[in-house]
């Protein structure tokens with residue numbers, strides 16, 4: 001089943017009256033349920049912008065060109081209201097960012113519990129789910145620590161727990177290991193891999209690391225706001 005289908009996705013930023021920057025120039029993407037897909041490409045090629053559109057954080061531009069279309073679980077989500085978009089995100093999507101983005105004044109447990117409450121759980125169930133998810137990422141013994149009392153790798157595992165606590169249909173991770181040293185990176189990636197192979201977690205991951213990309217099912221390469229054409233198979237005559 002196709003989980004996510006994007007067509008004609010474009011984004012232009014207007015920098016001044018005369019200068020605009022075409023960051024996405026008409027991208028088509030399909031993600032199947034259960035797939036683990038890497039997006040690779042040079043810095044500035046539009047990877048994060050694409051990720052934000054696919055994750056319903058931003059809307060694609062609707063003017064100048066063929067109409068954009070985004071389908072999630074078969075339903076058209078191109079023009080949802082802000083409220084519906086937020087709700088869909090809270091229930092169905094999990095995000096992990098390079099910079100962790102944990103709430104600094106809350107413990108790891110409170111950060112994850114809050115996300116579970118946003119996802120619709122009552123506080124006691126949310127807390128239980130948070131503890132269980134923290135334990136899955138190997139962080140139960142650090143549950144009461146605030147982000148500044150955790151290492152980078154631990155913060156990212158807490159952020160991963162936060163992304164996973166609502167059992168998202170789609171996990172989006174934008175350079176999740178970009179701020180980690182190589183052994184911490186390996187831990188986080190092993191968790192993502194396991195999540196995909198054991199639980200069938202559909203995962204879209206931006207990475208610079210060819211080794212990471214190689215361990216995914218498929219790589220989408222981007223250059224300058226476009227997805228690179230797939231290499232064509234040479235047909236034997």
Ligand SMILES: Nc1ncnc2c1ncn2[C@@H]1O[C@H](COP(=O)(O)OP(=O)(O)O)[C@@H](O)[C@H]1O
Pocket residue numbers: 013021023041042043044045046047048049050
């Ligand atoms: N809000 C914004 N306003 C103006 N330019 C932006 C904005 N967000 C991103 N850009 C620019 O768009 C380009 C692509 O950004 P991004 O999608 O973050 O690329 P990547 O993730 O591949 O490095 C970059 O040149 C970036 O500076």
Ligand SMILES: [Mg+2]
Pocket residue numbers: 047048049174
């Ligand atoms: Mg980026």
